[in-house]
Amino acid sequence: MVRTALQAGRPVVALESTVLTHGLPRPRNAEVGRRLEDVVRAAGAVPATIGVLRGRVCIGLSPEEIELLCASTVAVKASLRDLPLLAVRGAEGGTTVAATVWAAARAGIRVMATGGIGGVHRGAPEDVSADLPVLASTDALVVCAGPKAVLDLGRTREWLETHAVPVVGYGTGDMPAFWCRSSGFPTDDRADTPGRVAEIVRAQRALGRPCAVLLTVPVPEEHAVPRGDVERALAVAVRQAEAEGVRGAAVTPFLLERLAAATGGATLEANVALLENNAEVAARAAVALAQAPR
Numbered sequence: 598m599v600r601t602a603l604q605a606g607r608p609v610v611a612l613e614s615t616v617l618t619h620g621l622p623r624p625r626n627a628e629v630g631r632r633l634e635d636v637v638r639a640a641g642a643v644p645a646t647i648g649v650l651r652g653r654v655c656i657g658l659s660p661e662e663i664e665l666l667c668a669s670t671v672a673v674k675a676s677l678r679d680l681p682l683l684a685v686r687g688a689e690g691g692t693t694v695a696a697t698v699w700a701a702a703r704a705g706i707r708v709m710a711t712g713g714i715g716g717v718h719r720g721a722p723e724d725v726s727a728d729l730p731v732l733a734s735t736d737a738l739v740v741c742a743g744p745k746a747v748l749d750l751g752r753t754r755e756w757l758e759t760h761a762v763p764v765v766g767y768g769t770g771d772m773p774a775f776w777c778r779s780s781g782f783p784t785d786d787r788a789d790t791p792g793r794v795a796e797i798v799r800a801q802r803a804l805g806r807p808c809a810v811l812l813t814v815p816v817p818e819e820h821a822v823p824r825g826d827v828e829r830a831l832a833v834a835v836r837q838a839e840a841e842g843v844r845g846a847a848v849t850p851f852l853l854e855r856l857a858a859a860t861g862g863a864t865l866e867a868n869v870a871l872l873e874n875n876a877e878v879a880a881r882a883a884v885a886l887a888q889a890p891r
Contacts, residue, residue, distance in 0.1 A: 618648075713746070740814060754782045
């Protein structure tokens, strides 16, 4: 299906799978995985969920493969560095933004939707997600709700600026922060329609720069979580992570789980809402990109 769509020049949207393996509880993860694909189809594009099965990077998982990955208790949070290791072990993995964007680009898919990107971790400026350098070196439109709110948003925004990754707000000039509609940091520009997004991406590609355009979309207002509530709950969760010795790739899933509990599930519902919203925006942008420019 995905190969046929690409050969026919139809719009395709890549979807990451770490949110299914590590970001959402079972069985909600499989429900969301199916729903995201449905949202992309309804908006006129072809979904391509990407994941690692038996060590192989699979682009365009079948419904059965999505179920298998969502049910796995041993799937790895697979960033770009993990792909050769999983290949040798023949293991399963949910692909992060970095791995998904890279794999999608290799297959000729230039639009990708996710929840929030990784970035610079709080209290550890040397801990930089692989998402960021991949964004700075890959031609793609990446649609997200901004960086995850558990990160150092200021340092993450500075990293993107330093490495010349254009940050565009969809209907906003304020970069959103995952569950929160505002981070307090400005975007480089704003786009109010899919057509405008397509214009920006085409202009970027015309310059020949191998760099992503990061389209940041605020979480739907009715599902947004107040920034103050997030910060209070996050402060407690960070202390818990430090006390329990949580490190590296395990930090973000740990914090997401603790914040969902602390907010009575509000962050979980916001996460699902923004994932669906981003998938729709990405699909509409992919459709606009597939059309001949006016």
